[in-house]
Amino acid sequence: MKTYKLKISILVLSFIFFWVPVSWASLNVVTTTSDLASIVKEVGGSLVKVESLVKGYQNPHYIQPKPSYMVKMNRADLLIYQGLELEIGWLSTLIEGARNPDLRLGQTGHLDASTGISRLETLESEVDRSMGDIHPSGNPHYNLDPENGFIIAQSIYNKLSELDSENATKYKSNLEKFNSKLEKKIIHWKNLMKPFKGTKIITYHKLWSYFAKRFDLNVVNNVEVKPGVPPTTKHLAKLTALMNREDIKVILQSTYYESDFAKMVAGRTEAIILVLPSFVGGTPETTDYFSLFDTIIQKLTNNLQPST
Amino acid sequence: MKVFTILLLILFFSSSNAWSSSEYEKLEKRIRVLEKTKTKSNASSTATGLSNRFNPALSVNGLLLGTFNDQGNYDSSKEVRTGLKIQELEIRMAAYVDTYLRADITLAFEGTTDFEVEEAIAEALLSKNLSFRAGKFLTAFGKHNQLHTHAYPFIDLPVVNEEILGEEGLNEIGVGASYLLPTNWFSEITFQALEGANTNQFNGRAGSDFAYLIRQNNLWDLSEETTMELGGSYVSGKNNLDPTSTFDNKTQLVGADLTFKWKPSGREAYKTWIWQTEFIGSFREQTQEGWYTSLQHQFAKEWWVQGRYSGYSIPNGVNKEDKNQWSALLAWVPSEFSAIRLQYNHLNQKTADENQVLLQLNFTLGSHPAHKY
Structure with a gap:
């Protein structure tokens, strides 16, 4: 009887431990x-x-x-x-x-x-982590x-x-x-983006380079002074001046960044912050690769001023 | 005339449209083909974290330490007294040796002259789930013992680790195997056969006095943002107690650890909570036991605030002792490669209580392998 119980418990235990969904x-x-x-x-x-x-x-x-x-x-x-x-x-x-x-x-x-991807922003020259x-x-x-x-x-x-x-x-x-x-x-998508060809924008992080190149947006500067490094007040002042001078109305930012710095800049210019998904699932409606671009482009076309 | 113009316009535009839609698509296709065929030989190093082709990934961790201690400033034998020093300089090299082996070597300088081979590990994946290692390594006893000095959550060791395992921890020459169990959650079992040279606990009289370690640890995702890790460790070996003593010379070490980690989804760069608790006991002719619990909180992208309590005691016998340490830490971490940390310790002990203030600059040069979770 005892061995029987033991066998059962070993069986149950091994089932718990080694059960993998098929x-x-x-x-x-x-x-x-x-x-x-x-x-x-x-x-x-x-x-x-x-x-x-x-x-x-x-x-x-x-x-x-x-x-x-x-x-x-x-x-x-x-x-x-x-x-x-x-x-x-x-x-x-x-x-x-x-x-x-x-x-x-x-x-x-x-x-x-x-x-096989044609890479952008490869650095062939000297690099170090100060960058x-x-x-x-x-x-x-x-x-x-x-x-x-x-x-x-x-x-x-x-x-x-x-x-x-x-x-x-x-x-x-x-x-x-x-x-x-x-x-x-x-x-x-290209047709939808055509009226905004050459529009100058600011991005928070260097995340939109490939997108901007494909759809002819002109990324003039970034809120981050260097990738991954938060901006200095000096950089923000420079950015504000640049945006007012060149009449730049939009800051693009991915969903996973805090928008404090972008808000500071937007407050001193007339720009709006567009928080966009940068991967599928970034926002609930981006369920696949197609709806990711549908969403990004819809948000952009609703908010950018057509370049005339 | 008007009709003619309109006709002409229609003709012109329709033909130009026809040209643009079909020719345009053809051109697009050609560009696509061109972009596909354009390749570069520039190999990326994401997969291994190793660079310089066949050279090992080389990195240096520097720990510069300034200390203030309100006790024992004139006692030169004291480890923690007021002054400036190089806490440690760790030089690490890691690479695959060949198809079978990966080697990972850490050389450490303490101060400016003391040199130590901190780790020299050769590791192989024997079969799916089963890995094997040989060399000198920080043994799999608990959580804190497996960390290099630069990765300590606080500037110093918890009192319990320092008293039971010693300044260098349970760092031994040996062989080990670890097996990832085929469970739905992360569950791992580790065996290690060790030289047993730790002077605090083992260091048996015979060369053949080995120590044997077993560890079992598990990790569950409580949610997408929270994990819980539970582990238990046990080591058995011989110590150097005199054979004429009334006690046998066997040492048993027991450890248990529980860790919770939290990071908010979508804001992982800005906030973290880590709560870690560990119990360690040593059972031989006398019992030593203690524990620590620490809370680490990242409250902004570059800022951490942390607290720790650690208690230690020898409950019985001639060496009866009871002490505990309270610690608080504030860290500025401008990047993953540097940190400035300020720590306060209050030590309650039999002799006069100690207050310590530690200020550490921690930096990493080069290509450092990613830290464990």
């Missing part, structure tokens, strides 16, 4: 950012289970390498990250701690989504140029069809669907 999807993907997860969903469809570690409303520079992320990565077949040092403060700790040999650098389950939180290999916010969506989707397609070659044709047709939808959307 998923019917053939590939389990973890991404660092939500834009990558959204594109994986488009290309992978129902064949892929995907989760983003960073939520769209969180600041990817300040994520803590929580051991619970290691558990997710331990169970994953594929890790996709944004790269260009966006995740430098925490991803290496997670890859080590996940103890999943497939996800390590150079292994099949490791994908740097920045491969703030700089990313010498390029600005990592390339997800905000929808044209880069094609490149990211292609990389994801290549990887998915490599890991799961049986379903390659399915991934291919998903990719084509995504591409043709994105093509149409980009034409639409």
